[in-house]
Amino acid sequence: MIVVMKPGASPQQLDHIVKLVREMGLKDHVIVGTERTVVAVIGDDRFKDKSRLESVEGVDKVVPILAPYKMASVEMKKERTSVKLGAAGAIGGMKVGVIAGPCSVEDRVKLLEVAHAVKEAGAIAIRGGAFKPRTSPYAFQGLAEEGLKYLAEAREKTGLAIVTEVMSIEQIPACVEYADVLQIGARNMQNFNLLSRVGETTKPVLLKRGMSATLEEFLLAAEYIMARGNTNVILCERGIRTFEDYVRNTLPLAIVPELHRRSHLPVVVDPSHGTGKSYLVADMCKAAVACGADGLIIEVHGDPEHAMTDGAQSLTPKQFSEMMKSIKRIAAAVDREA
């Protein structure tokens, strides 16, 4: 880090900062500039709390230099990580892996129909919420374990892997029993206890970016999981909250190449939540694959008009199938498959 002193900071104030830096086990390097004096701090300060130096008299600001994550970084691991989804395939490799299915598991028969349809169109995994995070306490909250059983049946019949959201520590055992991938939702990206616990399982984790998380916070959330031993983390961009009002969220696709630049973890895009509008999903799928996404996660429902959740952003099986054809062409144009 660099500690920038205020113009006119006194020698005593400077000495005090030097003392505090040394107390932290770090080395100081004072540079007297023509306009300002700065203290370059040498050593691994990645995990020190820098914020406290900001309140010291004579200090103008503290500028971090090192990224605060380590295990998720490309410096730590040069080759890209590929995460296996059971026997169904992988995310992070030549092939763009597509995860598709209803927002929530509502009904056994409908789920099986959707599963067959997305499998045929080329998906490698089925998504579907058994436990649903709902903004309103009065809304449908999911079928719980019964939903997981339907998902397991769908896997058995189609070979698709299961991706399902775990919302709280108590749900981990059931989800581990039935699912191939545990999803951490955007609202739980900084539910640190939950992150630690899924980090203790051996199941791959699909981690959604919080809707106002910075890239650094996103990678630190992955780090929480990895620090407990589970390095099979898939990063998922699902849109951020901005002032834009023609979409439910703004989908910032530049994060795909930026995450690849900083991290070895695979990156998946969720254009369903990322736009909130079914008519925008296919175009955003194409854009995501074009800029290097390793996978997609997409809401598909046989009858969106009667979906219990997220009807507005669900594709029909037919729309999904057309979208899959179009991304196969895009994938080929960037030397990949889909």
Add this chain to the structure above:
Amino acid sequence: MIVVMKPGASPQQLDHIVKLVREMGLKDHVIVGTERTVVAVIGDDRFKDKSRLESVEGVDKVVPILAPYKMASVEMKKERTSVKLGAAGAIGGMKVGVIAGPCSVEDRVKLLEVAHAVKEAGAIAIRGGAFKPRTSPYAFQGLAEEGLKYLAEAREKTGLAIVTEVMSIEQIPACVEYADVLQIGARNMQNFNLLSRVGETTKPVLLKRGMSATLEEFLLAAEYIMARGNTNVILCERGIRTFEDYVRNTLPLAIVPELHRRSHLPVVVDPSHGTGKSYLVADMCKAAVACGADGLIIEVHGDPEHAMTDGAQSLTPKQFSEMMKSIKRIAAAVDREA
């Protein structure tokens, strides 16, 4: 809600919408305008999923009319709610209630010192984290139950109530045992399982607004707690995430009168997180009281340079005491006390 049809929507499309509305148990009222046809939907659609109508052919958009929360609303309860903090006082009344203390409980002796100092300056409760949500897995995570015991000792010696954060369901029993108020942090504002569980306790809950939560989502989070029977909810604004970079968060104080307009629940402001800079805290305290805040929650640390967390935004006991003097004057200017 109002369903707005696209220009040129067909009579069949309109009929189909009418059919779907009736299926939902609601009444329709079709209005053919000069430019657009709209369907006004009559009945309590507050808890219906409107989103699915958006994906229907011929529909341009769906506009909600009713607010989706009920128990938190002024329509439900005219008189303002005052939440008692143990024997120490209340939030939501004539007196502006001030909660103060360190970001995290770090040390027994230091905690007692701060407790005495803030009590003397006029605080009614001590805050302090025993369980800490930290962005980095490598950072100090709190003293857990030991921290709660120190807080209890501070209460015993000073008469201050205890406000402490509960981060996960497992921590609820310990927090209920020791604390007077359970705090739900901004990162957990939509941790719906946690909200439901604290809603089953009898302890007052201080609910922090998520850093990108809309006002409606904030009140729905309160509704989650209230729907389980616990109506002693204190709303806390702690700043939102925007593009501004001279502060850690942007503190949008207009939410104070707006929450009072829509809800009977008391409103507290946290200028420590709301700015992230100790030198801005006192001015924002004054502003918050001037626009009607029922309380303040403020980080105070005896030695911010050595604070384990949030040193940059902590006041010293001396700064806190001066701030308290200034807000007493502001409170008097708006016919309240502090």
Add this chain to the structure above:
Amino acid sequence: MIVVMKPGASPQQLDHIVKLVREMGLKDHVIVGTERTVVAVIGDDRFKDKSRLESVEGVDKVVPILAPYKMASVEMKKERTSVKLGAAGAIGGMKVGVIAGPCSVEDRVKLLEVAHAVKEAGAIAIRGGAFKPRTSPYAFQGLAEEGLKYLAEAREKTGLAIVTEVMSIEQIPACVEYADVLQIGARNMQNFNLLSRVGETTKPVLLKRGMSATLEEFLLAAEYIMARGNTNVILCERGIRTFEDYVRNTLPLAIVPELHRRSHLPVVVDPSHGTGKSYLVADMCKAAVACGADGLIIEVHGDPEHAMTDGAQSLTPKQFSEMMKSIKRIAAAVDREA
């Protein structure tokens, strides 16, 4: 529009709203719901000031139904607009039109070199600022008319059309004399006097979205130009300001299909400003073409290390040429050319 009354609004308050609506030359339609009364207002209220009804006693809110733009809308003109760029080609058609060149015109020889390079790689127009909007008054402000002359020479030698920014009304005559397309920068998107004046010229206008403009404000800015008679408007997305900090701006590509859904005007994407990082530009070009952009505008500089402006986001001619090859493949995958 729909005027939503407060619960408990009095009959007198409702009558008063009805009276105000009629005064505006519109028809009212009162709907008494089970929870709320609303007044549906019938007639073309597109250009009426609705805001004043919000302050009337008994009114909760006013919800607009009609989009406030007309000439830019698909309802007004079904076939898509193609804007000709001099003799060089067009934006809005089968072929994705690429505009490339330095941020600012700095030097005659360097400009000609870049012009030849981008022409060879497949660009149809050269961009380059003669008048530069600079955040700091102390920064390089452009070569003015001399810069325009260099651009004209580049056009003569390469056949590329010229796209250049006009920052103020006084600069219009010179820009009209030399350029093929007048660019309105993001900071001037709501400089209404400037919009009106370029609307009185016969030159095509490339209109950049303001960095915090809503989609509706963007289309209204186009409407300003079109209302004066100039319908050759190219819409350009160049990134919006959000909390994201790994990019200069967040590039929200879903606006490309959304603009196509609402407007007949062609849409161009600027990934140089849209990311601010040269290493992200090529991937965002691919994504933009994949989701339907009609064109791209890209900063290219022969020696970015010594660029007077925007070096961090400029491609070298070699990088540009590689990018062009990759987008030709993407264009083919979406049945277009580049």
Add this chain to the structure above:
Amino acid sequence: MIVVMKPGASPQQLDHIVKLVREMGLKDHVIVGTERTVVAVIGDDRFKDKSRLESVEGVDKVVPILAPYKMASVEMKKERTSVKLGAAGAIGGMKVGVIAGPCSVEDRVKLLEVAHAVKEAGAIAIRGGAFKPRTSPYAFQGLAEEGLKYLAEAREKTGLAIVTEVMSIEQIPACVEYADVLQIGARNMQNFNLLSRVGETTKPVLLKRGMSATLEEFLLAAEYIMARGNTNVILCERGIRTFEDYVRNTLPLAIVPELHRRSHLPVVVDPSHGTGKSYLVADMCKAAVACGADGLIIEVHGDPEHAMTDGAQSLTPKQFSEMMKSIKRIAAAVDREA
């Protein structure tokens, strides 16, 4: 500035950076850390384009240290600036100066009535737009010079100073002739040609912050005016664009003390645009004065229901008078007057 090299940057890359720094006329200071090498750049680089160094091979990022503004800074001028508003008073002193009046000048008689009312309640200046920036080309655009004449008559009869917006260079002479203060609107905060030209007049300038301008960009806009010789600049916060939807803009009051910390210029708050809701204005006025605002600018209209612009955010003269009483009490509580 600090140039941070990538991990593993080569000695050649480091040498190259050193060479570029020296070419810029600055001195380099290389620090080899345990994790990274950084180059501290010594000398006044405030007005150099740092961005280009970011694109150099081996560079990770460039961190600016010096603020890019100078004349607006507290380092340049220790005593606070007080700007005189004709004979009517000043902004920036013991007394909080209140500017009030209609959004736009619509009618001579109504303007005079409002002028008398706000004068009596304690305002020192009247505001009113003669030239109106309107989002829609079809909306009322103002009375132009006729409006300025009405304002002049109001000044003559009441002694109030005139604050009016100048939207383009052509309007400067008329505004200079009639007004006491030239207002630059939020949409023109980065209309650099306009800033330069009002910087050449001798009239005080009230500069509104752009709706997504950073604090640094805001002060640089002031610097544009000051660099041309006009140092009578009043900074005005009028709300920023965020995801919040219960207000037209989010009013970030912490900028008031922060601007005072960095700049000697006086700071005014506009709660009318800052909230967009008349029912929130009075509380935000109190908050602004409590945290140190030097003035307020407020929309007042005799008949908001029939206002041609901004009815929803205008106070009636009666509401204004009550608000003035309340801020006098707040001002006294912070040792000022209003």
